[in-house]
Amino acid sequence: MDTAPAARTRVAITERTLRTDRWWAAPLFTALGLAAFVVYATIRSFMREGYWAAEYHYLTPFYSPCLSESCVPGSSHFGTPIGELPEFIPLAFLSLPFLLGFRLTCYYYRKAYYRSVWFAPPACAVTEPHARYTGETRLPLIVQNAHRYFFYAALLITVINTYDAIAAFAGGFGLGNIILLVNVSLLWCYTLSCHSCRHVTGGRLKHFSKNPVRYWIWTQVSRLNVRHMQFAWITLGTLVVTDLYVWLVSTDTIPDLRFIN
Template identity: 65%
Template structure:
């Protein structure tokens, strides 16, 4: 049995074959631009809200129920309300310094270097590339080998900081069960707890956490506890993208609820005390 090959292109040296001359930048006819656009709108709106709230320096603490918004945790500047400063006030109270200045840079680093967020803002803000089968918006490409993208390698270290910050947020949620009459429980507690649970799910679903849990194990059978933890983290890792967006939502919701209570827009719905 014999096969016949396509004839060589006429006029090319040695009968070499050439690609088809296509003038269009992409042949995609679907709305490939929609996902990057939604990412720009979503992240842009969240960043705007978070920036305004961080530098507002107000409406972050509810004295009656010890609610502290995660945007101001831990509150460590001299302008912090003393009762909200669970770890002391060690930084100057200048307007340009966020009240949670010790943790916000690490949270920002953890999010910026997250594997999912890299894809999100590379495609939406950087256009590198904006979608599959769509040309890159830059003439050259060096990957993550040069400044500033070489800093993405700090993700594994930012993960450790994110764990510590999640512990602090958990402590804030525990302290919020105090009321003027002692133990108290209200809608605000559910909001704070829900945010903490989602933050832990997002943090533990991190690819670095999965690698730490079992990435270097050669024999899972010899490490049953780490293997079990690795399987749990792996299941969370599948939902890392969804958790990344969900936690942006829970952070904004928690902050807005605490702000509303602190500004006396409405009262907290109390179940106990």
């Protein structure tokens, strides 16, 4: 007869919290930061203006790739195989869902919004509102297991963003080129520092000594992985800065600082 005590589904904390510090500050600022980006990105994705600076060949990442006939001339680097789109569909509708899926299922972002939005739990030694815990075994959290597949899509989109940044040099060299290059470089750091990338490069290996190339790649990815959280937040900022700069330049609100015309 099994005499082992029954496992608890939740840690029994009778008090609301055992913390004496401002434990709520971190989840609050995290929620505000994520909400600010979501609001900005959503508005910009549906605006359909200020995304292509034709004179300098600047294309914002929020509209890349632009494959519809609704795209302004010159912004479709890969042609327009898709016809006109209704106003309620973003022009980058093929890439945005995958990028959203990649960010939502990212290991760091899970920690961020589990604590700040889902309150599971909001902080250590703080009571959470959920009576049961099913983990990532049921909808909607079971979708988190698709992270590795979103990684492959994000990798392809980062390649496209890299092409956009390089193609912009056809219009000369200005501050916008630097912003685009810095943004895509940091996007590479965020994408390659992903835990799934680390597993792809070094996972399932029993002997690193027999796979020196993969071991070297795994080592470099592991170095980036340590800073995955920082890259996750930095790239949210660089995406906004890049999009905002292209928006302001394309609408002639500010001039582009030119180095070579």
